Amino acid sequence: MDTWPTLRTHPSVWVKLTCPKCGRRGQYRLATLVERLGADCRMIKVLETLSHDCPYRFHHPVPMLPAGCQATFAAHPST
Numbered sequence: 001m002d003t004w005p006t007l008r009t010h011p012s013v014w015v016k017l018t019c020p021k022c023g024r025r026g027q028y029r030l031a032t033l034v035e036r037l038g039a040d041c042r043m044i045k046v047l048e049t050l051s052h053d054c055p056y057r058f059h060h061p062v063p064m065l066p067a068g069c070q071a072t073f074a075a076h077p078s079t
Helices: 030-037 043-050
Strands: 014-018 025-029
Touching: 014 030, 014 043, 025 030, 030 043
Parallel strands: none
Antiparallel strands: 014 025
16 A cells, blocks of 8 residues: 555645755645646655756755755644
8 A cells, every 4th residue: 555645635735845955945736736746646756846956956066066955845834
């Protein structure tokens, strides 16, 4: 049985993304992401899709851009 969280199981109408490394922040409407990616899209795939253009995502030959994207989903309030 697949237990990965999906867009279908996301607890909010907003999907919020943040990266402590580069300061990137954003929020995306759940309905728009479902239309684009499908309700059964795993959240890890959503994260990869939304951070595809991150300069830190893969090893970068420029020393000032170290590898290692730290994008993650921002916490949602419990209410």
